[in-house]
Amino acid sequence: RELKYDEKLIIQLLGIIRQYQPQNIYLPASSEIHPDHRVIYKAGTEAARRYAPNINLIYCEVGQMQSANLLLDITELHEQLNQAMDCFKSQLEVQDYKYHINALHAYRTYTLGKDVKYAEAYNLINSEKLKTGSELWKQKTVNINLPIKSEPVGPEYPLISVIVRTMDRPELAEALDCLSKQTYPNLEVIVVDALGTNELDIGKRCRNFPLRVVTKNKQLQRAAAANTGLQAVKGEYFCFLDEDDLLFPEHIDKLFGLLKNKKPPAAYSNIKRVNIKNELINIFNADFNFQELLWANFIPIHAMLYRTEPVKFNCLFDDRLEIYEDWDFLIQVGQLGDFTHLDELTGVYRDTNASGAQDDEEKTNKYKTLLYEKWKDKLTTEQYVRFLDHLATLNLPEKNHYKKKYNEALHKLEEAQDTIETLQKDNQKARVEHKTSIEEKEIASRIRKTLNRDIEIAVYKAENSILSKSLAEKDNLIAPKNNQINNSNDEIAQMTGSLSWRITRPLRLLSINKIKSRLRSISNKRKVKQSGLFDKAWYLENYPDVKQSGMDPLKHYLLFGGFEGRNPGPSFDSQFYLESNQDVKDSGLNPLLHYILYGKNEGRQII
Numbered sequence: 001r002e003l004k005y006d007e008k009l010i011i012q013l014l015g016i017i018r019q020y021q022p023q024n025i026y027l028p029a030s031s032e033i034h035p036d037h038r039v040i041y042k043a044g045t046e047a048a049r050r051y052a053p054n055i056n057l058i059y060c061e062v063g064q065m066q067s068a069n070l071l072l073d074i075t076e077l078h079e080q081l082n083q084a085m086d087c088f089k090s091q092l093e094v095q096d097y098k099y100h101i102n103a104l105h106a107y108r109t110y111t112l113g114k115d116v117k118y119a120e121a122y123n124l125i126n127s128e129k130l131k132t133g134s135e136l137w138k139q140k141t142v143n144i145n146l147p148i149k150s151e152p153v154g155p156e157y158p159l160i161s162v163i164v165r166t167m168d169r170p171e172l173a174e175a176l177d178c179l180s181k182q183t184y185p186n187l188e189v190i191v192v193d194a195l196g197t198n199e200l201d202i203g204k205r206c207r208n209f210p211l212r213v214v215t216k217n218k219q220l221q222r223a224a225a226a227n228t229g230l231q232a233v234k235g236e237y238f239c240f241l242d243e244d245d246l247l248f249p250e251h252i253d254k255l256f257g258l259l260k261n262k263k264p265p266a267a268y269s270n271i272k273r274v275n276i277k278n279e280l281i282n283i284f285n286a287d288f289n290f291q292e293l294l295w296a297n298f299i300p301i302h303a304m305l306y307r308t309e310p311v312k313f314n315c316l317f318d319d320r321l322e323i324y325e326d327w328d329f330l331i332q333v334g335q336l337g338d339f340t341h342l343d344e345l346t347g348v349y350r351d352t353n354a355s356g357a358q359d360d361e362e363k364t365n366k367y368k369t370l371l372y373e374k375w376k377d378k379l380t381t382e383q384y385v386r387f388l389d390h391l392a393t394l395n396l397p398e399k400n401h402y403k404k405k406y407n408e409a410l411h412k413l414e415e416a417q418d419t420i421e422t423l424q425k426d427n428q429k430a431r432v433e434h435k436t437s438i439e440e441k442e443i444a445s446r447i448r449k450t451l452n453r454d455i456e457i458a459v460y461k462a463e464n465s466i467l468s469k470s471l472a473e474k475d476n477l478i479a480p481k482n483n484q485i486n487n488s489n490d491e492i493a494q495m496t497g498s499l500s501w502r503i504t505r506p507l508r509l510l511s512i513n514k515i516k517s518r519l520r521s522i523s524n525k526r527k528v529k530q531s532g533l534f535d536k537a538w539y540l541e542n543y544p545d546v547k548q549s550g551m552d553p554l555k556h557y558l559l560f561g562g563f564e565g566r567n568p569g570p571s572f573d574s575q576f577y578l579e580s581n582q583d584v585k586d587s588g589l590n591p592l593l594h595y596i597l598y599g600k601n602e603g604r605q606i607i
Contacts (some may be wrong), residue, residue: 003039022055029059029066029123037062049130059123061104068121071108075117078105081507133172133243134202141203156394157186158236160252160305163229164191165242166220168200171350172243179241180207184253190214190232194225223317223325231310238312241302244350251346255305265310265333267340268303273349281351288339290383291390294375297327300349310336318374323367331375377564524593525554526557528568531596531604535569542567562590573607580605 003009017025027044028037041059048057059066074081085098091489092098105118112119128136161336162179164170172191179189189206193215200213214232216224228238237256241247248325251269270285286298293299317325333339379387472483530536534554540547543566546556557568577591578584581604595606 001035005039005042009043010046010050014050017047017051017055019055024056024058026060029506030062031064031066033064034062041560045130045565046178048127048192051127054126054128055128057125059125060123063100064570065104066121066123068108068123070122070124071580072114072120073109073112073116074120074121075115076104077232078102078118129170131170132167132168133166133170133175134200135215136173137176137202138169147501157184159186159188160184160256161188161190161233161235161238162252162397163226163233163238163240164189165194165225165229165240166191166200167195167243168193168197169243172202174246175241175243176202176211178246178249180209181207181249182247182252183249184256184463187252188212190229192220192225192232193405194220194222194231196220208396221319221322223319223321225321226317226325226329233308233312236308237305238308239302244352245300245302246348246350247302252305253344254344254346258340259305259307262340264338264340265336266304266306267342268299268305269342269346271300271303271347271349273300273351276350276352278350283345284349285342285343285345287343289390289442290334290338291387293327293331293334294379294387295391297324297330299330300348301326301330302347304330304339304341306333319606321367321371323364324371328371328374342429421581524597525558527596528554528593529557530554531592533572533596538569558590558593562592568592571607577604577606 025044025048028034028041030036030038030041032041045057048055060072061068081398082098082102085092085101088097100559102118105120108121109116162177164172164175166175175187178193179187185208187206187209187213187432189209191200191202191211193200193213195217196215196217198215198217200215201214202211212232214228216228220228228229229240230238237259237398239252239255255269268288271280272283275281284300284303286299300567313334314336315329318328319325321328376384534551534557539553539557539561543561546553546561549556557566560566561570562574563578565578567574572592572595574591577595577599581591581594581599584591584599587594593606599606
């Protein structure tokens, strides 16, 4: 009970290992409770980790059972072991260790058959498993005279960048090794230090290819690590390889050959998926279908090769997604054009579930919902219709649920249409009585165009009707109320004509209170202009659909853009403000207007 786990003991044990250079080292198991046994377990394991050659560590049971992966028949040696135990007379007087050890040896034969009377249980691992990926990579390359090609690469082989995100796991060495064997002659390997220690010591070469490490000096989530790699890309093409996956030597060469004379933004190959025991689970080999990609990801990230020019400057990994960030990135690239599929197996996806995310149903549901919510407002009308058609072909248990929701929405729409027809008659009567300048035929035409609008339009028209009726009772307010009706009708035409309104029409149902809040936002246009946070030119440049609609950009932002996550200018983040302030989101008030009226004085963050 006098052993102490410290650097002195580790160095002493490491010296013994170096002196005798064993292939196997026996150590007490981690399950032992005796203090000296536990110290020897920790110090011996650390010494073996520091020892450059890889050796076997065999953990044995002394006084406690362990989780074992090796059973040894000791029936013939049983008597010798008992004689050896008889030598410890003083200890046997305190406790009948011999009885307990023999019982343990007998128990360990439970699965070995009746001929085996006594057995010992061990846990055997190789010290390679204790080392980091960078250490294992150095072992692979140390003292090996790797040939470096000196002849220049021709223009027919443009530079391709390979991004490797790493937490310095042991598998990193295998990933770099498979890249060093790629037959494509012009690669650069970018290793992203996601662990953030800035201690990756893996050299500057990956055999024939240059290698460089990029770091932010802090730990990075998967999305942030991928974006860091993207920023470092110099090649005309790029791809990803996570440290626990593998690519066959011909992978990049074949994808480049498929992509170089075609226009698609990316190409991908077949990848086999294996479990932790290297047993086949399935093969990802489906042809490309953008609608299927919207529903579920069927392409591993390292199956892809991308063109840098269209992708790097239009697509980024969403750092709000702790998982599914690869899937979201593929959807972004898929918006640029269909992928080309190479129907050949060129890599391995090792599904070890190292992060445990697959077992966390709450987490997977959370981020899958976030991804769906993000993309439902970004699809064009044509893409959305095709997506619904694709879902109709799938045998999904959710179909009855969505069918019920659809029927409910259809019923509400019919009620809204009835309400609109009633309001049409009331509005027409009020306008005739007060001799307005709006023709009945024009009113009827506009109302017919609103029959397919969401219920909030019906409520908005109801308010116009009520205002029109009030004009009949208050002669002194006739002119202002008629002007308000004219302005409202113009805004309706602009709203229904805008690209953003047509895209989001089947996906949103706003409450009456939120509609009122949006309308009140218009009366505060002057305050928004004076705030200096709304940049008209910037808004039109970044949202060409608004420019196309012909609608006043400030009105568009106050009525729609702020709630769609669009920014009024470079200095205000609408999505961030809404997500950070649930009360603002629930109020239905435009995020920038809320900040000007209340948030600024309350010290709320805007970016």
